[in-house]
Amino acid sequence: MIKNEKIKASEVQLTGVNGEDLGMMSRDEALALAKQLKVDLVCTSLMSSPPPCKLVGASKAKQEALQDKQKARKQEQGAKVKELRLTPHIEDHDLETKRQQAERILRAGDAIQFVVRIQGKEGAQAKALLESLLRDLKHAGSPRTGIQLSGKQAAVLVDPQ
Known part of the structure; x- marks a missing residue:
């Protein structure tokens, strides 16, 4: 200047x-x-x-x-990827808190990786949980990857819009 x-x-x-x-x-x-x-x-x-x-x-x-x-x-640093961890049996209030936190992160310009820890046969519940989160955050971000189920976790990467 x-x-x-x-x-x-x-x-x-x-x-x-x-x-x-x-x-x-x-x-x-x-x-x-x-x-x-x-x-x-x-x-x-x-x-x-x-x-x-x-x-x-x-x-x-x-x-x-x-x-x-x-x-x-x-702008030089670029977007960071922040990880949010969940479980398939998360309470409604806790899920709402995580959703609001994710929305704030996406609006700030950073990407989010949701990770759901699974035990046994909880894969379907984890996938349903991630799908509902993606639906709720559709206005703030779009998924970069699909929902990946692997062994002990399910994950999805969401980019800001």
Whole structure:
């Protein structure tokens, strides 16, 4: 982010503190106006001529820069896969809690792997449980894999939308 005297362009397209368009003006006039209002002059893009600039309060400019950095870092890392473990005999209230937790994770942009631990002949119950969870979370995510029954567990991977 380029601020104040570091802006090298001779003319800028200026936007006010409240988003109002102040038009084209010289960099020196824009800097004088920024000092008069006790705010910073921030260049939003160097790709156009004249560069668009806006008047922003000092603390707000720092906060925006920090948020941009955090977004870039999160996009760089990509989605994580979080695992939620269940049993076929889960109580209704506990299942609702797990469903809400899964919805929050999916909305945050991370994937979920549901794992249901099975003993003996509980495979059909585990599959039915996972199918109902997938139905309930259809609006927040879509399954990447089908329901996989293997030995002591049933699993399904759900991606955010």
